[in-house]
Amino acid sequence: MSARDTILQRVRTALGAAGGDAARSRAVAARLAEAPAGIVPARGRLDGKARTDLFVEMAEKAAATVQRVRKPDSVPRAVAAYLRGRNLPAAVRMGDDPRLAAMPWDKVRALEIGRGAADPDDEVGVSHAYAGIAETGTVMVHSGADNPTGINFLPEHHIVVVDAADIEGDMEAVIARVRAGFGKGTMPRSLNLITGPSRSGDIEQTLLLGAHGPRAVHLIVIG
Amino acid sequence: MDIRSPAFKQSARAALSDAQLQRALGNVRTGFIDKRRQAVDALPEFDALRDSAKAIKDHTLAHLDLYLEAYEAKATEAGGHVHWAETAEDARRIVLDICRAAGARTVTKGKSMITEEIDLNAFLEAEGIRPVETDLGEYIIQLRNEHPSHIIAPAVHLNKDQVESDFRRVHDHLPAARDLSEPAALLGEARRVLRSQYFAADVGITGANFLVAETGTSIIVTNEGNGDLTQLLPRVHVVVASIEKLVPTLEDASQILRVLARSATGQDMSVYTTFSTGPRRPGDPDGPEEYHVVLLDNGRSSMLGSEFQDMLRCIRCGACMNHCPVYHAVGGHAYGWVYPGPMGAVLTPSLIGVDKSGHLPNASTFCGRCEAVCPMRIPLPKMMRHWREREFERGLNPAAQRYGLGLWAFFARRPRLYRFATSLAVPALAAMARGRGAFRRLPLAGGWTRHRDLPAPESRTFMQQWRDRSAGGETAAARGPEGLA
Numbered sequence: 001m002s003a004r005d006t007i008l009q010r011v012r013t014a015l016g017a018a019g020g021d022a023a024r025s026r027a028v029a030a031r032l033a034e035a036p037a038g039i040v041p042a043r044g045r046l047d048g049k050a051r052t053d054l055f056v057e058m059a060e061k062a063a064a065t066v067q068r069v070r071k072p073d074s075v076p077r078a079v080a081a082y083l084r085g086r087n088l089p090a091a092v093r094m095g096d097d098p099r100l101a102a103m104p105w106d107k108v109r110a111l112e113i114g115r116g117a118a119d120p121d122d123e124v125g126v127s128h129a130y131a132g133i134a135e136t137g138t139v140m141v142h143s144g145a146d147n148p149t150g151i152n153f154l155p156e157h158h159i160v161v162v163d164a165a166d167i168e169g170d171m172e173a174v175i176a177r178v179r180a181g182f183g184k185g186t187m188p189r190s191l192n193l194i195t196g197p198s199r200s201g202d203i204e205q206t207l208l209l210g211a212h213g214p215r216a217v218h219l220i221v222i223g
Numbered sequence: 224m225d226i227r228s229p230a231f232k233q234s235a236r237a238a239l240s241d242a243q244l245q246r247a248l249g250n251v252r253t254g255f256i257d258k259r260r261q262a263v264d265a266l267p268e269f270d271a272l273r274d275s276a277k278a279i280k281d282h283t284l285a286h287l288d289l290y291l292e293a294y295e296a297k298a299t300e301a302g303g304h305v306h307w308a309e310t311a312e313d314a315r316r317i318v319l320d321i322c323r324a325a326g327a328r329t330v331t332k333g334k335s336m337i338t339e340e341i342d343l344n345a346f347l348e349a350e351g352i353r354p355v356e357t358d359l360g361e362y363i364i365q366l367r368n369e370h371p372s373h374i375i376a377p378a379v380h381l382n383k384d385q386v387e388s389d390f391r392r393v394h395d396h397l398p399a400a401r402d403l404s405e406p407a408a409l410l411g412e413a414r415r416v417l418r419s420q421y422f423a424a425d426v427g428i429t430g431a432n433f434l435v436a437e438t439g440t441s442i443i444v445t446n447e448g449n450g451d452l453t454q455l456l457p458r459v460h461v462v463v464a465s466i467e468k469l470v471p472t473l474e475d476a477s478q479i480l481r482v483l484a485r486s487a488t489g490q491d492m493s494v495y496t497t498f499s500t501g502p503r504r505p506g507d508p509d510g511p512e513e514y515h516v517v518l519l520d521n522g523r524s525s526m527l528g529s530e531f532q533d534m535l536r537c538i539r540c541g542a543c544m545n546h547c548p549v550y551h552a553v554g555g556h557a558y559g560w561v562y563p564g565p566m567g568a569v570l571t572p573s574l575i576g577v578d579k580s581g582h583l584p585n586a587s588t589f590c591g592r593c594e595a596v597c598p599m600r601i602p603l604p605k606m607m608r609h610w611r612e613r614e615f616e617r618g619l620n621p622a623a624q625r626y627g628l629g630l631w632a633f634f635a636r637r638p639r640l641y642r643f644a645t646s647l648a649v650p651a652l653a654a655m656a657r658g659r660g661a662f663r664r665l666p667l668a669g670g671w672t673r674h675r676d677l678p679a680p681e682s683r684t685f686m687q688q689w690r691d692r693s694a695g696g697e698t699a700a701a702r703g704p705e706g707l708a
Contacts, residue, residue: 004295004307007466007520011288014527028289028471031282032437035472038275041268041481058491095508117508120418136492145506153451171477178473185297187438189504190455193496198448201488202360202376203383203406205250211359212414213448213495 032185037172044135044170051134055167056221058137062196063209064217071222072103075161078220079126080108082159086216093118093155094126096146100161118150125151125214126159130181131174132167132221136195139219140174143190152192158214160194164223224342224370226575227559231582234557247380248554251373255545258489259596266491272481277600279475280467280536284527290436290469291518297439301501303514311341314519318343318428318461321515322352325459327425333443333450334358335430336374336539337463337519339561340574343428354428355420357449359413366393372555372563375487375541380554383409417449427453427511431464432538433479434516437472440500441516444483444493451497460499460511465519467535473498479538482598487540522574530609534569536599543593543603549586558583565593565603572610581619584610645684653682 001009017024046054056066069078083090091112094100105113118125127147129139139160143149152158168174182188198213209215227234238244263269283290295305308314322330330347332338332354344354344365356365360378364371366389371377378386387403390412403409421427429450431441441462443450454460470476484490503510526535544550544564555563560580562570568583577584584607593603614620615628634641656662656679664672671677681688 002307003309003313006309007307007518007524008288008291010520010524011291011466011527014524014529015285015287016528017288024286024289028286028293031471032293035437035474037474038279038478039268039271041266041272062490062492062494120422138492138496143507143510144504145508148508149451149455150509153448153455171480172474175473175477185438187301187440187498187500189500189502189507189510191498191500192451193492193498195490195492195494195496198446198494200359200410200447201254202358202363202378203381203386203409204247205254205376205379206406208407208410210414211410211447211449212357212417212452 040170040172041135044172046134046169051169052164052167052221052223054169055132055134055137055162056219058134059139059196059219060137062137063199064137064196064219066219066221068221072099072163075100075103075220075222076105076108076111079159080111082157082218083111083124086157088123088157091122092124092126092159093122093151095148095151097128098146099128099163100126117148118154120154122151122155124157124159125155126161127151129160129162129166131177132162133171133174133193134167134169135171138171138193138195140178141192141194142188144188149190149192152194153198153213156210156214157216157218158194158197159218159220161220161222164221167221224339224345224561226579228571228575228580228583229559231557231559231586234559235553235586238553238557243382243385244380244554247382248551251376251379251545252551255489255541259486259542259545260489262485262489262491266481266485269482269485272478273598273600276479276482276538276598277536279470279478280599283469283471283475284467284532284535287466287469287527290471291466294434294436294439294469295518297436298434298501298516299439301439301514303439303501303516306515306517308517308519308521311519311521314341314463314517314521315343315346317517318463319347319350319352321459321461321513322347322350322426325425325513327352327459329353329355329420329424330426330428331355331357331421331424331453331457332361333427333429333445333453334361334377335428335463336371336561337430337465338428339371340465340521341463341519343463355417355424357417357420357453358445358447359410359449362413362417363389366390370556370561373541373544374539374562374564374566380556421452421456424453424457426459426461427455427457428461428463429454431462431468431516432483433470433476434464434468435471435473435476435498436469438498438500440473440498442476442496442498444480444496446488446490446494448495451495454497454499455510458511459513459515460502462499462514462516463519464516465521466523467537479598483538483540486542486596486598526573531569531573531606533601534566534573534606536601537566537570538599539566540598542596542598546592546596548588548590548592553586558586565607566601569601569603569606569610572613577610577614577617578619581610581614584608584614642684642686646687649680649684650682652680655679
């Protein structure tokens with residue numbers, strides 16, 4: 001008997017369950033099909049401005065910095081201002097995300113834009129969030145041809161553009177969005193929930209920002 | 224790793240007199256508890272979420288065979304390879320075969336207790352493959368050739384001067400005059416040293432906090448970002464996960480995530496919660512070309528259906544040990560195997576046998592804080608009692624203890640005789656104490672009086688005092704028991 005069959009057999013024996021028990025199979029199939037939501041905190045049910053404000057508040061609590069702009073066209077200037085404000089070289093890495101590509105980067109003089117997978121020497125990466133989660137100040141990005149995952153982790157500074165219309169109140173709403181976008185039961189290779197910059201408390205429980213991932217996460221919220 | 228649990232008493236004694244360790248443990252007693260409290264207080268739904276999380280795991284465990292099959296089908300459909308391992312030995316062999324097929328010389332590792340359980344690092348090294356731990360705490364203890372002393376803060380037993388001297392010893396290519404006096408400097412140095420390792424590694428190995436049956440996804444929850452670099456940059460990603468990590472759906476994972484970080488570090492959400500499904504897709508600019516999952520049983524299936532099944536709900540947050548007075552006093556290494564604290568006191572006997580770890584379920588004051596803070600509502604003290612019963616049934620505890628318990632049981636089953644005996648013993652002890660209220664030494668009680676005084680009983684037994692008060696119309700219960708004998 002294969003290891004697989006042995007383990008499954010042991011589990012069934014321990015549970016007192018026979019292999020072909022239709023009621024158990026139905027219970028599992030129903031759960032997987034319906035994916036019932038559990039308890040959603042009240043703070044996840046805010047709408048409109050209150051929701052965006054909570055998102056900003058929670059992101060800042062997690063040590064991200066947040067800048068609000070009115071429209072997508074303002075993003076390149078906001079990125080340039082961030083670089084200048086921190087004395088960073090005028091160079092960023094980004095994928096071919098169409099929402100980023102549509103922004104007027106040529107309006108920012110001398111900004112060098114690297115495309116494709118991140119390089120260990122990149123200082124600043126720019127991503128566009130698929131969604132935001134207000135209850136925790138989290139942004140969600142995912143892998144794909146236009147979205148190298150390394151941009152989220154290798155640069156010292158990670159700038160994430162979030163459209164306020166993509167900010168959901170709670171995690172369940174973002175899951176519903178993923179299901180609608182990718183199909184039920186299907187996921188991008190990597191789906192990353194990011195809440196603030198990387199950190200470690202491993203030395204004497206002293207919280208330090210900037211462990212192996214970015215030292216700084218800067219969110220540019222549009223709208 | 225070697226099992227040192229039988230030496231718990233000696234290890235605990237050594238730990239109590241270890242000044243460095245005691246200084247480091249002070250950080251556990253303060254930091255974790257306050258941070259968890261604040262996070263929990265800020266979420267009114269926290270207790271309801273605990274109930275929800277518990278119900279999800281109970282449901283999953285009751286249908287585990289079916290969820291494992293569903294998970295395997297989805298993970299395979301996404302291009303992943305699912306391997307099944309009955310034992311630690313099987314899991315090590317599977318990982319080695321994957322590494323060999325990838326021609327691996329170096330593997331990076333994200334923090335994972337399951338690879339500690341199967342002692343993967345020592346095995347890979349013996350086979351000529353270099354494992355590099357990338358979590359800061361794990362990296363530090365790997366340099367010291369130690370094991371984690373805490374399941375989420377592996378180096379919590381160390382102070383920064385110890386880390387500094389290890390870094391100076393190992394990173395000898397760096398200038399000796401560099402300043403490493405601050406934790407930030409140590410972190411920066413580890414970051415720079417490990418950066419090159421991620422790119423040099425052929426295989427990246429992580430654990431999983433959850434496996435999602437609905438989508439065939441593995442989830443890791445981290446703060447440093449090392450786990451993500453570990454699974455992103457090498458050509459092959461291997462996930463090692465035990466079978467109880469299953470949850471049915473993404474919603475179910477979401478429920479448990481809400482209690483996980485709050486219970487562990489007091490964060491509302493850990494920095495990185497990463498859902499991985501299969502290998503790199505066509506057109507993806509990065510990501511591993513192969514994605515393997517090793518599903519490990521290693522004793523879990525025999526906990527199912529037993530009085531220890533509830534332990535399989537554990538999500539390894541560490542809250543139980545953060546709140547445990549015994550862990551606070553002796554730290555994690557004294558427990559002598561992979562899992563310390565209350566969860567270790569229950570899990571270790573299940574995995575390596577109570578004959579080798581009987582001290583652990585006895586190393587508890589039964590104060591109940593572990594159960595009170597457990598996000599999955601695992602009745603840890605009750606299960607420690609089950610292990611004590613098993614130990615007694617199998618005649619594993621020392622003869623003196625067994626004889627004493629037998630004697631006590633003889634009296635306890637005969638209430639009249641018991642009351643008569645205590646009515647003689649209590650005044651006798653009270654007289655022996657001669658009004659001092661406590662004994663500094665007492666025959667047959669050396670195990671107690673060596674470390675503290677034994678309080679002397681009042682002159683009359685509890686039952687006698689109760690009778691007197693009830694007769695006097697006073698509510699004895701409201702005054703509380705005095706002289707419990």
